[in-house]
Amino acid sequence: GGVRLPIVILCGIRTREEAYEVLEKGLTPVLYDLAVVETLSQESAKPGKMARIYLKVDTGMGRLGIPHNDIGPFLQQIAPLRNLHIEGFTSHLATADEPEGRFSQDQIESFEKAISIGRSMGLDLPLNNMANSAGIMCHEKTHFNMVRPGIMLYGGLPSPDFISPRSLTPVMHFRAQVLQVRDLPGKTPISYGRTYYTEGPCRIAVVSAGYGDGLSRNLSNRGKVLINGEKAAIIGAVCMNLTVCDITGIKEVQPGDEVVFLGSQGGGSIKGDDIARSAGTISYEVFCSIGRKNIREYLS
Structure with missing residues (x-):
């Protein structure tokens, strides 16, 4: 089992203790700092183990990595x-979701040059990788020997306006x-802060999930859920x-009925981008925010 x-640790390691742990567990860290590479070399020498690593090359993201122009001296x-x-x-x-963008081409060329330098210095480099989900779908030259799908594993798109060449x-x-x-009269305040008052007689459903479960408070008075296949507005503060949801006009709602915040029910669906648009964020944050507190059921 x-x-x-x-298992590759994409953000790498920092401490000697972490170096020891990756050796014990056979993990493969992505490294970008000389001192950490030296530490891992020292730790691997003690038991005589071979540490497998990747080197992170910054080709334009401006985040973690060895500047691509410095890869030769670093090696x-x-x-x-x-x-x-x-x-x-x-x-x-950095901008893979812009299919015609020149910047991605510049990054690809910088990465290819870094690989060429590495191989000229005697490295085999069998598993170079650059493609995220947008890269997989739009930039074939980023595939190299391995790809790193992220949001597409959820069936999501890299950005709301992204036109996918593949059906996800x-x-x-x-x-x-x-x-x-509950049935409430008009002018009834709902939830903390009384940010919502019922406009007239209203039927509400109180639902068993909130921001502690991963829902954004930005969905207060803005988001939607599915109940009995129909969309119901979130009212008041999450x-x-x-x-609390307004179910006025939705028939036969009872305690115990399923409520869908993300996914499909009946003929309706709510996608990550729908939630992100209502919450003023991106679908990546929506998927990542659903916490470990929730019971998870994995389907094959």
Whole structure:
């Protein structure tokens, strides 16, 4: 049981303790700092193990990495170190969701040059990788020997206006239950801060999920849910583990009924981009915010 393929730590390691741990567990860190590479070499020498690593090359993201123009000097500095096997170089695209963008081409060329320098210095570099989801779908030259799908694993798109050349099916659902159904008169305040008052007689459903479960408070008075296949508005402030929805006009809603915040129900659907648009964020944050507190069911 368990994961049998190599596990890569994309953001690397920092401490000697972490170096020891990756060696013990056979993990493969992505490195970009000379001192950390030296530490891992020292730790791997003690048990005589070979540490497998990737080197992160910054080709234009301006985030983690060795500047692509400095890859030659960096490799010269680590050349004397023992017990290290460089699996490949890795980099990250900054604007891959712009299919015609020149900047991605510049990044690709910088990465290819870095790989060429590495191989000229005797490195094999069998597993170079650069493509995120948008790169996989729009920039074939970024595929190299390995790709790194992220949001497309959820069936999501890199950006709301992204035109996908492939048909993706959303695979993640976030569901809760109706706890109580109530009929309220007009001018009734709803939830903390009284940010919403019913305009007239209204039927509400109190639902068993809130920001403690990963819902954004920005969905207060803005978001939608699916109940019995129909969309219902979130009214009032989203609470820690409760949310109030206006179900006026939706028939036969009862306690225990399924409520869908993300996913499909009946003929309706709510996608990550729909939630992101209502919350003023991006779908990546929507997927990542659904916390470990929730019961997760994995379907094959």
